[in-house]
Amino acid sequence: MASTDDEAVKLDHQEDARMDSGIDLLRSINKDDQPLRSNPEQDADMKDKLYSVPEDRVDSAYSSSMSVSVESITGMMQGYSISEQPGGEVLEITEGAEEELSPLAIITDDGDTILHLAIIHEKLDFAEKLVDLFPKEILDIQNNLYQTPLHLATYLDLPAVVRRLIQKEASMEVQDQDGNSPLHVACEHGRKDCAQEMAAEIPGHQLKRVLKMQNWRGLTCLHLVVLRRNPRLMKFLIGVGADLNVQEGTSGKTPLHLAVELHDMALVTLLLSKGANVDAAMFNGCTPLHLAVGRQDASIATLLCQSGADRMLKNMEDETALDLADGNDDILALFPFDDIQISGRSVVGMKF
Template identity: 65%
Template sequence: MASGDEEKGKVDLLEDNRIDSGIDSFKSLTKDEHYSKPTQELNPDDGDAKDKLDSVTEERNDSAYTSSSITVDNITVILKSCLTPGSDDTENAETHNDHKEQEVNPLTTITDDGDTILHLAIIHEAVDFADQLIKLFPKEILNLQNNLYQTPLHLATYLDLPPVVRRLVERGASLALQDHDGNTPLHVACEQGRGECASEMTRDIPPSQLILVLEAQNWRGITCLHLATLRRRHRLMKVLIKKGAYLNAQEGTSGKTPLHMAVELHDVTAVTLLLNKGANVDAAMFNGCTPLHLAVGRQDATIANLLCHSGADQMIRNMEDETALDLADGNDDILALFPFDDIQISGRSVVGVNF
């Protein structure tokens, strides 16, 4: 049994080697035991790790929700089954069972924030160590979510670690699990502009599986294509569209399609891309507004012209019974797009006809 001084030394050693990554304390998987430092040191740059993870680790929620049947109680059993009989790890596990005073294996430890050692290795960008853990752990643990519902794949994507993303995907890590904002790892890639990570996640995935991820909406009803459009990630938009993203998906708040969002942002490049790929130029929001309504309402003659040349119906009325022309508000450049002098009789124009 360790003495009081020895216990204090362990605590001091642990505190000295922590970095500020949102990790407050450790809890063992069994009661009345102590956390043991991993034999392999994680040596991140303290400042970089903190800056990169400010939005990942702040305001953690105390939740027991996980992505599978893995729990604090059975993770040790699962890991033991992965170890080769007769190995040092197995012998250590047996010795641990015989001697309750012995420290718990850090591989089977979960922090108060719900992070496994794999989460921590990725947080500290210890790529080689993370690679070894990915080889060791079964798929169920690769998909374990922390208290923010982030899997290791979420964190590897956020921190822009394509080799770790590739290894996780190869080992069967789920692309469909959602974090506390409802974002899948692919949502994170689109929001943060992690193009290489997105490529690794979509490269060899069967279309039948990938389409479910592409159509997944976060808690705001936003798909990956919506996010890429909102963040002006044009290259990512091309990747998603090539992989089969639905061009006319409506977000859950107001029914905007990616084309509506591109128009609102005055993003001519995105509007042109979406139109060229076949987006519905007359898609209506929940209030009946088409992209042309939005372009005219924002006095954007350039995009209004693009939409008209792509066949936009200028006479569609929204829920307020307004056409796009009603929103022109005297803008001559926009008014010039509308044929309000095409008086016809029996289908023939009478403009310029002398009566």
């Protein structure tokens, strides 16, 4: 029963995160095959149309007669060009193009707009021109996988397109079907250049919000780079303000807990050198030292103790790290005379 409820909550989160009301706006523009000009008056008119769209998504809209296959997009792109004319940029139909079908109104069976498709096919010049041409609401449309153009540009490692999208205020907080923001995608797939473009182009307060966001697995961006063993991106995220002691949403593990679980001495050393809390506790009270000892990792346990880990902290099972040593002599050596206690405290280091 709990599993069913969790799935329902997850679906609700996905639906709440989806921001594709711009689909109807996309279909409403240029329907008379008139050139689309980018100017403030038209953008304001488009926003008025957007706000008149009902909040509930009409999924049947995907079966519109404007739907085309992905395979046809390459040829279609060749039939259109974007040029500078007085009053703004204009999308023009070149000779031989199908005039009865506006490319600005395309929604494929996968929910992709022409901007999604330009990015998927890495038509970079065309994609950047479309970004300049479209209002913000269209830039944040999600496809059937809940991906915006920014998600796709990040996944495909297209930093120039990412920069253009962020400059046009494409949202950094829209989540895909896995709950990943575009920055999550950059961290999971090692797209450092894209991550740098995002951090450089958005205000600091917004970046902090994104760094705190969790995907559906409860992971923030910093958790992801630890799991992917990516020290370069880890240093970058810490440098732009990621919380070293942020807890993931399922068990309360910090990045240091995850690095210990991975038996990754280099990452543990890096996190400690940057100021990670050596005694951070999970929801069950376990510290990184509990995890290191429980996994019989004497080297990391030694490093944690050298970094000031409290050997006497107890988890919710009333266990200290020593209780998890399981006879490992190398680890037991870290707890000399631990059985001699006064008022629950080890006599080691006490002054009389």
